[in-house]
Every structure is written in structure tokens, then in C-alpha cells.
Amino acid sequence: MSDIDHAQGLCEFVDGCPSMFHTTARIARRLVSEGFAELPEGDAWEVVPGGRYFTRRNNSSVIAFAVGKDLCDYHFQVAAAHGDSPCFKVKSAAELSGPGDYLRLDVEAYGGMIDHTWLDRPLGIAGRVLVRDGARVESRLFDSAADVALIPSVAIHLNREGGKSPELNRAVDLCALFSAGELGEGSFDRYVAGKLGVDAADVLARDLFLYNRQKACVWGAASEFLSAAKLDDLGCAYAALGGFLAAGVNDAQVNVFACFDNEEVGSNTKQGAMSTFLKDALVRANAALGRSDEDLRRAVSRSFMLSCDNAHACHPNHPEKHDEANRCWLNRGLAIKEAANQHYCSDAFSRAAIAAVLDAAGVPHQTFANRSDMAGGGTLGNLSNTQVSMHGVDVGLPQLAMHSAYETAGARDVELGVDALAAYYRCDLHIDGADSFELR
Known part of the structure; x- marks a missing residue:
């Protein structure tokens, strides 16, 4: 697919997701069409190596996972976005x-x-x-x-x-x-x-x-821009799902895609990132594979999360609103976000890990931090870590007018986002505590 094809795919996705319930239903249909089996939370789970599964909570959050066939010293590689918008x-x-x-x-x-x-x-x-x-x-x-x-x-x-x-x-x-x-x-x-x-x-x-109901569109004399409702965070949800499906099954690990509800109101609901939803899914999948609680704890210690939520691109009329050295731009790839107050879950270890993955794949990326006199916003990574603690980094597609009824991003960034997530899921990120990691 070309960059415009990916951008048009995001437009179609957004137009088909008028609420978080529709977003979850649309993702579920896509997963079924790709051969994933649904595991309702109220049923007994049967999970086998090489299998692909998903589960839903409240019909507004969804978690999918692809199980490797050779799970010796396995771990989870997670990417999480959110499906709700203001x-x-x-x-x-x-x-x-x-x-x-x-x-x-x-x-x-x-x-x-x-x-x-x-x-x-x-x-x-x-x-x-x-x-x-x-x-x-x-x-x-x-x-x-x-x-x-x-x-x-x-x-x-x-x-x-x-x-x-x-x-x-x-x-x-x-x-x-x-x-x-x-x-x-x-x-x-x-x-x-x-x-x-x-x-x-x-x-x-x-x-x-x-x-x-204004339709999403690609526009500009050079087709550089994409505007739509709910780009925060359907842009990242689309890119993460696309990368997850493109990567297929990675035999050394369990790849996990999550799209949570209620990020915009704090995530502290039964289906939000701060809930037990991700923890429950990982615990149950681990048990269904015949692994012990000890195996699970060891796996989580070696696991990694991409918290995927859009970033503020430098505003063309107000560059002074952005940090002078750590601003991101449209159509230059995924932004790696950081904040000293830990509103983002990134730290040096996790930033190095995702940068190494993307550099190895030849996928461009950039950095983002708020001005030091502006508080900025938070997202779901650290909130999820209150339930399942693992190394994590916050990333996002750069966009303008975040939380407007109609937002704007770079058309090329959609393809770059899908490529970045696919590279992440294809890579075996082998972590040794907080001392070292290796790309395999």
C-alpha cells in the first residue's frame, strides 16, 4: 500500500467509527476477517501456541493477542491506543x-x-x-x-x-x-x-x-494533509492495529494489541487502561497455555509496551507554544514523547529500545516534549502500568488542533505509523531487567 492508500484507509476507518462502541465492533470484525477467534470473558479460554485471539469488555474496549509457536523464555510485546474522543x-x-x-x-x-x-x-x-x-x-x-x-x-x-x-x-x-x-x-x-x-x-x-459527521479527507496541493474527527486517538488505533496484523505471529513472544475506552476521562473505569482488563487477559492467556503464575511474572518482567496516543505537531502560527529543541512535525514519522513528571511512561531505557527497533527497520522517528513552563497532558501508559508493570514508552502520530471537532495530521504519517508498529511487533525485543536489551 502507498502512503495515500494508508491515509485513505484511516479516513474510511474514522468515518466508520462514530462512537467507541462502533470502534470496538469494527476492530472485532477486522480481527475475525483475519482469522482471530473471539474469547468472551464469560467463557472458558482455550489458547494454543500459534493461535490468534481477541476479547472485549463493555463492548467499548478490545484486546487481541497473537501467540508464538516457540515460547521458551517468552514475553509480551504490547501496543495500546484508545478509541474514545472528546x-x-x-x-x-x-x-x-x-x-x-x-x-x-x-x-x-x-x-x-x-x-x-x-x-x-x-x-x-x-x-x-x-x-x-x-x-x-x-x-x-x-x-x-x-x-x-x-x-x-x-x-x-x-x-x-x-x-x-x-x-x-x-x-x-x-x-x-x-x-x-x-x-x-x-x-x-x-x-x-x-x-x-x-x-x-x-x-x-x-x-x-x-x-x-464531516467526512475525513486527504487534502492539500501536494496531498500532504489528512483531516478528520477523532484523529486523537483513532489515528494511533488504526496504525497500531495495522502494524499488529501486518506483523503476524512472532514465534518468540506474544504480540498484544489493545484499544481502551475512557482515556479522555481518566481511564479509571472497568474497561479503561487503569482497569484489570489487560492484566486479566494476560493472566488468562498464560494459564490457558498451561503456564504457571511464576512463568507469567517472569514474562511480564521481560515485556514492553508502546503507549500510542497522538502528539502535538508544531503549530504553524504559534511555534512559541512548543519546546524549542523537542518539537515534532507532520509527515516525519512517529514522535517519541517524554515528560519529567512521568505523565508519559518513557524513560531512557524505553526510549533507547524503541529507537533501536525503528532505526534497525529504517523507519523515521522524532522526539516530543512540552515546553518546561507548560504542564501538558497525560495518557494511558503509566495508568496501565498500575495493573501490569512493564517497560514502556509513549509514542504518537503528530497532529494539529488536538481535541477539536475536526483535527489535522500528516497524510504520510499514517504509513510511517503502520510501518513503525509492524517493525516493533516483528522484532524480538529481548530485555534483561533494566540493564540491557537485545534485538533478535
Whole structure:
């Protein structure tokens, strides 16, 4: 595949993932098509050398693993991304009536988005709905697949200062318009039920989110750019999955791909990176292979994680926002991220390890650190390490406008990201404590 093919593949992936539930379902379908067998958490697991498997939790997080055939002194090589992005969640009592005949949706922020970028965009609604079917209640995916809501801004004539720097009250300014009078009280639940082909009384609960339906695209006079909703972190999820599948089974180790939910709200949920999900999957896979708890602890001590979450590319209009020596750029490859406050899990050992892997494969990479007077954000690597401790490094695709309703990255970086992850999974990174490592 060419760099443009990979970029178009990411566009298609993003357009097919309107919520974290759809992202997990799409990844699961891809894994099945590649010959992976699903292991539900509620079933007994059978795992054999050479096998390929995946499991889901909450239908919003997924972990896949490919088991080597020669697991003498084995270890795990993990890459983890997240499938959630900042957006607006529809509240349980969804409707706000008035003023006049208006019908609005009562929403609250999920994560830290750039609020004003959501204004004046036709929006869809997607997520999951719990539906009663006789004595059974089942979860169903929901996607309006149409523009059904919009958050209108206030005209400049009514708010002279707002045009320069809008100050938005999320309880007042960010309610979504759903109807101007054609729809009455109870219409939202009836709309959702109608799309699912059920009675409104049988909709018991829902996790529904507004999403930007503007299509992802590759653009620019030289096709250098890719813009889409949710590039943070579907860009890394796509690259990590692509590299994981391209690498196949590495007989010396167990390759693991994870896509977690809830990173944008702290990861401390049953399906987040701070949960037991990864630990449970590794423990159960190890036991199903007939290995002992001692074997598992030894394997984890030799294991490695790539925490994959996008990085801030140098802004063309505000280079002063970035560290002078440790800034990253579009279309120059994966950024290796570091922070002295350990908001990233990178240290000298792990940075050296991933740099050695990528250098050996001839895959370009770059460095990123925040300005020393800016706190920066955190991600999932160190949070996951509270449950399963292993050497880890934070990496990400460089992008602009992180947490906007529509973000921008480098089109060529998608291929470079897939190549980097494939090189990582193909390599046998043999670790000896924190003293040395060897590429085999």
C-alpha cells in the first residue's frame, strides 16, 4: 500500500467509527476477517501456541493477542491506543423544551474538547442502546447516520465580543437544537426507538453521543494533509492495529494489541487502561497455555509496551507554544514523547529500545516534549502500568488542533505509523531487567 492508500484507509476507518462502541465492533470484525477467534470473558479460554485471539469488555474496549509457536523464555510485546474522543453525551432525560417551540438536547461534556469547534456543525448521534426484548435486555449499536442536531452560535450582532474569543457556558451555550416545532415532547426517545425498530417503552437506557459527521479527507496541493474527527486517538488505533496484523505471529513472544475506552476521562473505569482488563487477559492467556503464575511474572518482567496516543505537531502560527529543541512535525514519522513528571511512561531505557527497533527497520522517528513552563497532558501508559508493570514508552502520530471537532495530521504519517508498529511487533525485543536489551 502507498502512503495515500494508508491515509485513505484511516479516513474510511474514522468515518466508520462514530462512537467507541462502533470502534470496538469494527476492530472485532477486522480481527475475525483475519482469522482471530473471539474469547468472551464469560467463557472458558482455550489458547494454543500459534493461535490468534481477541476479547472485549463493555463492548467499548478490545484486546487481541497473537501467540508464538516457540515460547521458551517468552514475553509480551504490547501496543495500546484508545478509541474514545472528546464529545458531548446525551443525558438520560434528553429533552429541553423551549423557548417557544424549540426542542433541544441536554448534553454534557465527555472529555476536554475545544468547545467552540462544535458550533454550527450538523451533528449525528451514535452509541449503544439497551433494549428490552421479552425477558431479555440486549445492547444494540445506534447510529443516526444523518445530521439530526446542531449547536448554534450567537450572531456577532448579539454578542460583539464573542466573535473574537467566545466564552461558552456548557449548560447554556452548548445545548443541541433538535427541532424547531415539528417534533414534540418525547420525540427523541421515539426517534431512537424508531431507528432501532422497537417501541419507545422498550428502550431502557442509552449511551449516546453527538458526533461530527464531516467526512475525513486527504487534502492539500501536494496531498500532504489528512483531516478528520477523532484523529486523537483513532489515528494511533488504526496504525497500531495495522502494524499488529501486518506483523503476524512472532514465534518468540506474544504480540498484544489493545484499544481502551475512557482515556479522555481518566481511564479509571472497568474497561479503561487503569482497569484489570489487560492484566486479566494476560493472566488468562498464560494459564490457558498451561503456564504457571511464576512463568507469567517472569514474562511480564521481560515485556514492553508502546503507549500510542497522538502528539502535538508544531503549530504553524504559534511555534512559541512548543519546546524549542523537542518539537515534532507532520509527515516525519512517529514522535517519541517524554515528560519529567512521568505523565508519559518513557524513560531512557524505553526510549533507547524503541529507537533501536525503528532505526534497525529504517523507519523515521522524532522526539516530543512540552515546553518546561507548560504542564501538558497525560495518557494511558503509566495508568496501565498500575495493573501490569512493564517497560514502556509513549509514542504518537503528530497532529494539529488536538481535541477539536475536526483535527489535522500528516497524510504520510499514517504509513510511517503502520510501518513503525509492524517493525516493533516483528522484532524480538529481548530485555534483561533494566540493564540491557537485545534485538533478535
